[in-house]
Amino acid sequence: EAAVTQSPRNKVAVTGGKVTLSCNQTNNHNNMYWYRQDTGHGLRLIHYSYGAGSTEKGDIPDGYKASRPSQENFSLILELATPSQTSVYFCASGDADRANSDYTFGSGTRLLVI
Amino acid sequence: GQGVEQPDNLMSVEGTFARVNCTYSTSGFNGLSWYQQREGHAPVFLSYVVLDGLKDSGHFSTFLSRSNGYSYLLLTELQIKDSASYLCAVRPTNSAGNKLTFGIGTRVLVRP
Numbered sequence: 771e772a773a774v775t776q777s778p779r780n781k782v783a784v785t786g787g788k789v790t791l792s793c794n795q796t797n798n799h800n801n802m803y804w805y806r807q808d809t810g811h812g813l814r815l816i817h818y819s820y821g822a823g824s825t826e827k828g829d830i831p832d833g834y835k836a837s838r839p840s841q842e843n844f845s846l847i848l849e850l851a852t853p854s855q856t857s858v859y860f861c862a863s864g865d866a867d868r869a870n871s872d873y874t875f876g877s878g879t880r881l882l883v884i
Numbered sequence: 885g886q887g888v889e890q891p892d893n894l895m896s897v898e899g900t901f902a903r904v905n906c907t908y909s910t911s912g913f914n915g916l917s918w919y920q921q922r923e924g925h926a927p928v929f930l931s932y933v934v935l936d937g938l939k940d941s942g943h944f945s946t947f948l949s950r951s952n953g954y955s956y957l958l959l960t961e962l963q964i965k966d967s968a969s970y971l972c973a974v975r976p977t978n979s980a981g982n983k984l985t986f987g988i989g990t991r992v993l994v995r996p
Contacts, residue, residue, distance in 0.1 A: 805986075810988065812971065812986045812987055812988035812989050813927070813973075813986040814986075815983060818983060828983070864982055872917060872929035872932060873929065873984065874929075875927050875928075876926060877925065877926050878926055
């Protein structure tokens with residue numbers, strides 16, 4: 771069954787530390803996305819990718835980097851984590867070629883930066 | 885500016901209905917999607933609309949008026965398990981990467 775898998779499910783990090791969130795999809799979708807979800811803000815786009823080797827800035831990219839080494843994998847990197855990056859992070863994949871393509875989301879990563 | 889607006893909360897009674905409203909203002913329009921998100925879980929796709937009118941999918945229906953920048957999700961014969969957040973998401977015409985702009989989500993509580 772096609773799916774989007776995120777790891778870890780939960781993470782506690784210290785301020786100033788490096789955090790890497792991983793995402794793997796078996797949908798064979800070209801597009802992948804990283805969102806964060808906070809109370810009062812809904813889902814906000816951090817970075818996205820058109821395919822292997824591609825990363826693009828979303829609406830709130832500051833403090834985050836992304837890496838897409840393959841069609842299946844898309845990582846979100848916090849080089850110097852801050853408490854304001856405490857949030858729930860969702861990865862999603864989508865078909866680039868269909869306007870009506872829905873997103874398939876991963877189960878989310880709950881990140882706490884202390 | 886661009887945005888997708890939804891009410892924060894909505895309460896309804898089991899066996900009745902709930903209508904979740906969504907208004908949007910984006911650079912062009914290339915479709916609107918609805919997602920259901922249960923507490924602590926990922927959003928799950930429900931419906932996509934791009935043409936005006938009512939789209940009936942049984943337990944729920946979706947309505948779109950492009951001229952008014954307005955959509956609603958109608959949940960009928962509500963069950964307690966329909967309690968969840970419902971997210972409205974719009975794809976602007978100029979959206980590179982097929983990106984969606986999400987609303988804040990409406991938390992629907994169904995009480996007995």
